[in-house]
Amino acid sequence: MSAYIDFSQPSLWISAATIVFNPTFWNVAAQSEYYNKTITKLFGGNPRAGCYALAVTIFSLGILRDFLYEKALAAQPAHPTLLNPLIHLSALPLFATGSTLVLTSMWALGVTGTYLGDYFGILMDAPVTSFPFNVSSAPMYHGSTLSFLATALWKGKPAGLLLTGLVAVAYSVARRWEDPFTEMIYRKRDEERREGKKGL
Numbered sequence: 001m002s003a004y005i006d007f008s009q010p011s012l013w014i015s016a017a018t019i020v021f022n023p024t025f026w027n028v029a030a031q032s033e034y035y036n037k038t039i040t041k042l043f044g045g046n047p048r049a050g051c052y053a054l055a056v057t058i059f060s061l062g063i064l065r066d067f068l069y070e071k072a073l074a075a076q077p078a079h080p081t082l083l084n085p086l087i088h089l090s091a092l093p094l095f096a097t098g099s100t101l102v103l104t105s106m107w108a109l110g111v112t113g114t115y116l117g118d119y120f121g122i123l124m125d126a127p128v129t130s131f132p133f134n135v136s137s138a139p140m141y142h143g144s145t146l147s148f149l150a151t152a153l154w155k156g157k158p159a160g161l162l163l164t165g166l167v168a169v170a171y172s173v174a175r176r177w178e179d180p181f182t183e184m185i186y187r188k189r190d191e192e193r194r195e196g197k198k199g200l
Contacts, residue, residue, distance in 0.1 A: 004078070004159075006075070014072065015065075015068045015163055016166055024170075029057075033119050039120070047122060076160070083156040092150070094153065101136060102144060103143075104131060105132050105139040108128045108130060109124075138171070145167050148163065
């Protein structure tokens with residue numbers, strides 16, 4: 001399979017860099033916001049405006065990452081096995097599933113819920129447990145990974161499978177930071193609520 005991945009192509013490495021950079025960026029930016037209100041200060045003390053600005057930035061970086069992924073695959077050779085019609089067509093349900101997970105999770109969470117509003121102090125009343133969160137603990141990440149995989153299979157490119165693996169690893173690392181931190185934010189909020197009730 002490695003014979004069908006052209007590691008000499010700069011586009012492959014650029015795509016890999018953006019895949020790693022994106023979750024690293026939004027985690028660093030969000031934690032800086034939580035501890036120092038960095039983004040809120042840039043928007044005159046308005047956390048909601050700061051969150052929306054971060055949302056636009058993350059969304060734009062995602063579009064760029066996807067474009068560079070497509071560009072990288074275009075420069076890579078295809079593998080005959082992956083061009084088998086059954087494998088080729090398997091990309092369609094994978095892409096449909098991935099897109100459904102991403103879009104429905106965004107709908108369920110809203111803009112601030114999707115784009116790290118909790119780091120800005122914009123917290124949800126309760127965790128979302130309806131679809132797609134009742135079938136996936138991280139539907140945005142799982143759906144995005146499935147979409148990368150679907151694209152790789154549709155184009156028959158082993159390099160796409162390699163980059164999809166990198167996407168899965170990058171998201172897994174990101175969740176090791178995000179999940180405990182988000183739990184801490186809500187746990188702290190709940191503790192403050194309990195203390196407030198005791199003080200009444």
